[in-house]
Amino acid sequence: MVWSEKFVFFGSHDFSRRILAGLLAGGQQPALVISTISKPSGRKKIIEPTPVEVLAKNAQLPFVSIKSFKQSYPQELTQIQANFAILAAFNRLLPKSLLQLFPLGVINVHPSLLPLYRGPSPIQQAILDEQAVTGVTLIILDEEMDHGPIIAQEQLSLNYDDALTLFIRTADLAVNMLKLIVPDYLAGKIKPQIQDHSRATYTSLITKKSGQADFSWPAKKLDNMRRAYTPWPGLWTTWQGSILKFIKTTVSTEKNIKPGQVIWLNNSLLIGCGQNTALQIIELQQAGGRPQTAKDFINGHRSFLRTSLPS
RNA sequence: CGCGGGGUGGAGAAGUGGCAUCUCGCCUGGCUCAUAACCAGGAGAUCGCGGGUUCAAGUCCCGCCCCCGCAA
Numbered sequence: 001m002v003w004s005e006k007f008v009f010f011g012s013h014d015f016s017r018r019i020l021a022g023l024l025a026g027g028q029q030p031a032l033v034i035s036t037i038s039k040p041s042g043r044k045k046i047i048e049p050t051p052v053e054v055l056a057k058n059a060q061l062p063f064v065s066i067k068s069f070k071q072s073y074p075q076e077l078t079q080i081q082a083n084f085a086i087l088a089a090f091n092r093l094l095p096k097s098l099l100q101l102f103p104l105g106v107i108n109v110h111p112s113l114l115p116l117y118r119g120p121s122p123i124q125q126a127i128l129d130e131q132a133v134t135g136v137t138l139i140i141l142d143e144e145m146d147h148g149p150i151i152a153q154e155q156l157s158l159n160y161d162d163a164l165t166l167f168i169r170t171a172d173l174a175v176n177m178l179k180l181i182v183p184d185y186l187a188g189k190i191k192p193q194i195q196d197h198s199r200a201t202y203t204s205l206i207t208k209k210s211g212q213a214d215f216s217w218p219a220k221k222l223d224n225m226r227r228a229y230t231p232w233p234g235l236w237t238t239w240q241g242s243i244l245k246f247i248k249t250t251v252s253t254e255k256n257i258k259p260g261q262v263i264w265l266n267n268s269l270l271i272g273c274g275q276n277t278a279l280q281i282i283e284l285q286q287a288g289g290r291p292q293t294a295k296d297f298i299n300g301h302r303s304f305l306r307t308s309l310p311s
Numbered sequence: 312c313g314c315g316g317g318g319u320g321g322a323g324a325a326g327u328g329g330c331a332u333c334u335c336g337c338c339u340g341g342c343u344c345a346u347a348a349c350c351a352g353g354a355g356a357u358c359g360c361g362g363g364u365u366c367a368a369g370u371c372c373c374g375c376c377c378c379c380g381c382a383a
Contacts, residue, residue: 287380288316300323
């Protein structure tokens with residue numbers, strides 16, 4: 001059943017793209033899709049379209065990209081006269097005057113159990129904190145980040161997820177929630193609930209440096225980092241002057257390896273960590289190289305054994 | 312034209328002008344309480360592609376293709 005009201009979709013990242021794809025598959029067509037323009041980036045310093053832009057153009061949806069809303073709004077946005085909007089991982093705050101363009105508000109998809117994990121890295125932080133459950137919350141945007149009243153919330157149990165798989169699972173859950181909730185919301189059957197702001201927690205922006213390993217930390221923490229920071233920035237250290245990424249790891253049961261010490265034991269590559277623990281490296285990648293198994297890497301780099309990594 | 316690393320037997324690496332190397336894997340034989348088993352022998356490479364310089368090019372020069380890191 002197609003929704004009764006016209007809507008605009010805001011999104012930039014692959015998470016957004018996945019949600020938009022889910023909506024389209026369910027027959028919902030936004031009247032307009034809005035995405036951001038990133039700065040020139042990539043190896044060739046080319047401006048690359050966001051995943052949302054690629055999808056919108058393939059689906060031949062009305063599309064406009066913006067740098068910011070500081071100066072003005074795109075004509076399309078004011079002309080369309082949509083009644084509500086859906087926003088997921090858009091990466092820009094919407095000013096109040098823009099929110100007011102939508103009589104029924106802007107529904108924001110946030111991949112956490114708000115008011116927990118507000119901010120830019122809820123998925124990653126839930127993994128770092130070894131949470132047993134996380135979830136998706138739909139809120140009506142207000143002027144503060146992830147602060148508006150809740151219209152729906154669903155839990156999702158965490159297994160040994162990395163951020164990539166968890167992003168996919170939360171996006172899929174979000175699509176199902178939107179399908180169910182939006183019609184009721186448009187019909188006025190849902191009363192938004194104010195968040196308990198006293199319980200709010202916040203996440204911060206992830207940088208390349210966030211993924212840097214310190215082998216004085218316990219193996220479990222390092223393994224959490226590896227999963228939380230997949231695919232970017234990854235868990236990494238430096239060796240022989242360049243970056244070495246640990247693509248796939250697991251916590252070893254071995255003890256008594258000095259923090260930072262690299263050894264080969266029982267056919268596996270181990271690095272000693274803090275609190276008498278060890279991290280097993282299953283797959284790794286050197287700067288400039290493809291990912292390779294621990295064994296392949298060691299065959300070509302015997303000297304990696306018996307070295308000591310920073311801690 | 313943002314900066315940088317790389318492409319060498321099946322896998323991973325060394326190799327700055329002079330016999331194609333190392334580790335792993337594979338094959339054959341031997342040894343047998345070794346444990347990343349060991350010993351001996353063996354197969355397997357148009358050194359990413361195209362051109363050039365040279366008596367001689369994996370190596371130097373020019374062009375192209377592909378992979379990756381930084382940075383955003």
